[in-house]
Amino acid sequence: MDRKIYNGYIAILKHELVPAMGCTEPIAVAFAAAKARDVLGRFPEHITAYLSGNIIKNVKGVTVPNSGGQRGIDVAATLGCVAGKAELLLEVIKDATQEQIARTTELVKQGFCDAKLVEGKDNLYIRILATAGSDSAEVTVEHEHTNVTRIEKNGEVIFAAETAPAPAGEEVVDKGLLNVRDIVAFAREVELSDVQPMLERQIAMNTAISEEGMTGKWGAAVGKTMMEINGDHVEGRAAARAAAGSDARMNGCSMPVVINSGSGNQGMTITLPICEYAKTWNKDEETTLRALALANLISVHIKRHIGNLSAFCGAVSAGCGTACGIAFMDGCDYDEICMTITNTLCNVGGIVCDGAKSSCAAKIASAVSAGLMGYRMAKEDKCFQDGEGIVGGDIEETIANIGRMGRDGMRSTDVEILNIMVGN
Numbered sequence: 001m002d003r004k005i006y007n008g009y010i011a012i013l014k015h016e017l018v019p020a021m022g023c024t025e026p027i028a029v030a031f032a033a034a035k036a037r038d039v040l041g042r043f044p045e046h047i048t049a050y051l052s053g054n055i056i057k058n059v060k061g062v063t064v065p066n067s068g069g070q071r072g073i074d075v076a077a078t079l080g081c082v083a084g085k086a087e088l089l090l091e092v093i094k095d096a097t098q099e100q101i102a103r104t105t106e107l108v109k110q111g112f113c114d115a116k117l118v119e120g121k122d123n124l125y126i127r128i129l130a131t132a133g134s135d136s137a138e139v140t141v142e143h144e145h146t147n148v149t150r151i152e153k154n155g156e157v158i159f160a161a162e163t164a165p166a167p168a169g170e171e172v173v174d175k176g177l178l179n180v181r182d183i184v185a186f187a188r189e190v191e192l193s194d195v196q197p198m199l200e201r202q203i204a205m206n207t208a209i210s211e212e213g214m215t216g217k218w219g220a221a222v223g224k225t226m227m228e229i230n231g232d233h234v235e236g237r238a239a240a241r242a243a244a245g246s247d248a249r250m251n252g253c254s255m256p257v258v259i260n261s262g263s264g265n266q267g268m269t270i271t272l273p274i275c276e277y278a279k280t281w282n283k284d285e286e287t288t289l290r291a292l293a294l295a296n297l298i299s300v301h302i303k304r305h306i307g308n309l310s311a312f313c314g315a316v317s318a319g320c321g322t323a324c325g326i327a328f329m330d331g332c333d334y335d336e337i338c339m340t341i342t343n344t345l346c347n348v349g350g351i352v353c354d355g356a357k358s359s360c361a362a363k364i365a366s367a368v369s370a371g372l373m374g375y376r377m378a379k380e381d382k383c384f385q386d387g388e389g390i391v392g393g394d395i396e397e398t399i400a401n402i403g404r405m406g407r408d409g410m411r412s413t414d415v416e417i418l419n420i421m422v423g424n
Contacts, residue, residue, distance in 0.1 A: 001185050008177040009186050009297060010194050015173045016300055017198045019205060019256040020090035020145075020264055022065035022249065023356040025058035025309075026076035028145035029126055031092045033077040034084025036130040039153055040137035044130035049077045049115045052125035053418040054309035056117060060421060061357035063252030066096040067104065074113040077128065079104045081112075089146045091256060117422075123309040123414075124262075144308065145262050178301040180341065180395050184334045187294035192286060199289045202258035202296075206245060206271040209255040213244030219251035222361035234280045238273035239368040242322075245272060246361035260296055260321075261303040261314060265356075269318035269364050270295045273372075274325045283329055295325030298341070305403020311414035312406030313351040315360070319367025320344040323375045332378065338395040339383035343374030345402050346384045346391060352410070354417050 020027060029049060037044060051059075051073065059073045066083070067075050082104045083096035096104075107113075118125060126141040140150040151159035213223050223244025230236025245268035249257060257264040258271070274295060278288040299321030306312050323344055324337050332340070348370040351363055377383065384391050390405060392398040 001182065001189055005177050005182050006186065006190070008174050009183070009190075011173045012175060012178070012300060013195060013198060013293065013296060016260050017202055017258050017267070017296065018090065019201070020259045021094050021254055021256045022252070022264075023058065023062040024090060024145050024259060024262055024264060025055050025356060026062060026064045026073075027090050027092060028124075028141060029055065029059060029073060029076040029128075030064075030080030030084050031086060031089060031146055032126045032128045032139050032141045033080030033130070034086040034092050035148065035151075036128040036137050036139040037081045037084070038086055039139060039151055039158075040130045040132060040135060042132055042135075044081060045132045047077055047081060047113050047131070048129045049073055049113060050118045050127040050129070051115060052118055052121050052123055053414065054123040055126055056115070057353070057355040057418050057421060058309065059356070061355050062250055064093075065252050065254035066093050066101065067252070068101045069252055070105065070108070072108075073115040074108050075104065077113045077115075078107050081130070082107065090259070094254065094256070123307055175300065175304045178297060178304065180298065180301070180338055180399075181334055183294055183297045183301065184328070184337060186297065187290045187328060190290065190293060192289060195293050196289060198258075199292050202267065202271050202292065203275060205256055205258050206268045207275060209248050209253060209257055210241045210245040210268065210272050212253055212255060213246070213248035214241075216248060216253070218247040218253060219358035219361065221247055222358075222365060223247050226365055234277060235369065235372050237280075238276040238326075238372065239365040241272040241276050242269045242368050243361040243365040246364050247358070250356060250358050250360050260299055260318060262308045263314050263318075265360050265364060266299060266303070266314045266318035269315050269368060270299055270322045270325070273322045273368050274329070277326045277329060281329065287329055291325035291329045294328050295321040297321075298324045302341075302345075302399055302402065305400055306406035310406050311352050311410035311417060312349075313353045313363050313367070315364045315367040316345070316348050316351055319348070319364070319371040320374070322368060323371025326372070327375045327378065330375075330379070332375070336378040339378035339381075340371070340375045341395055342383055342391060342398050343377045344371045345398065346389060347374065349390065349402050349405065352413060352417065355421060
């Protein structure tokens with residue numbers, strides 16, 4: 001295949017498939033706070049977190065890992081200041097000690113951190129102001145979870161992105177190269193040595209936290225419950241494994257996961273069903289890794305049209321991606337993979353994101369189940385047709401339509417969800 005596309009897809013996978021601990025939004029807040037403390041040069045007397053609505057939505061209800069079970073924006077930011085190592089990026093608070101957790105608890109009680117909503121910014125916007133005496137430091141993160149766009153100290157700009165921040169959906173790598181036909185070709189032709197290390201890491205980390213979700217006591221235990229009910233069937237196990245990882249992650253488990261589109265939940269949703277099917281079908285490692293490469297890229301392709309954060313639940317794009325990976329392992333061709341995408345998006349494309357919390361596990365299970373139904377339909381040459389709702393004339397138009405719905409059409413929904421969550 002074309003080398004520009006091939007190399008572009010490798011770059012996208014390297015950019016996307018990185019380790020992170022906990023829900024990525026509170027971790028991003030902790031990262032920005034740790035960075036602001038470092039810029040200040042001493043421990044702050046007070047910090048203020050200025051956040052977009054989607055950041056508030058995704059931090060409010062989720063347990064911050066390594067915090068002793070605490071939740072909230074002030075906890076994430078304070079723990080970042082107390083224990084954060086900014087150089088660890090999305091694993092910024094992985095080394096927090098019991099003493100640091102106790103100190104964080106005390107500082108939160110003392111009102112060390114304030115949080116304020118900022119309107120008119122990108123959906124992923126974090127600005128931390130740290131002050132001590134007459135000194136101040138500000139760090140701004142936009143568009144991606146560790147993408148620092150501005151640093152100030154004592155009112156002086158010491159770093160600003162050289163170019164204007166990219167609009168929503170446009171990132172550092174060229175995701176505009178993505179299309180379903182080339183993704184399928186890439187999965188068939190990619191040299192395994194180019195993708196094997198990152199995909200094996202994704203499998204190892206995401207499988208480990210899924211096992212923890214199955215054996216530990218985390219949240220509402222969606223995965224464990226599903227396994228008890230539907231574990232006799234591979235479809236049930238596939239959905240349960242993905243849900244179990246989210247059970248643990250949304251409720252404070254500090255084990256890292258490999259993310260997709262900035263989301264650990266999406267990374268697990270893509271990985272774990274493919275692994276379950278590969279094990280059940282006795283697929284070799286090469287077939288499994290090729291399927292996983294395809295699934296990751298399909299999910300990124302769908303999500304890039306929507307943006308990293310919106311009212312559109314990212315589990316849908318990930319559930320669609322994993323179903324395509326399973327279809328690929330089953331020998332499905334390009335047309336059947338296109339039908340799998342259409343069937344899935346036309347089924348559960350309306351699931352809303354009302355923040356990160358325990359019920360994400362149930363949404364993941366629903367998205368995986370819908371994706372598997374879409375794949376089964378495609379195997380029987382059954383697909384929703386052009387002109388039916390959001391279905392376009394070809395798969396790329398359908399994906400663009402779902403992006404338009406999630407990015408533009410659900411904007412007012414996003415506002416109302418935030419108002420409900422903050423009690424307005």
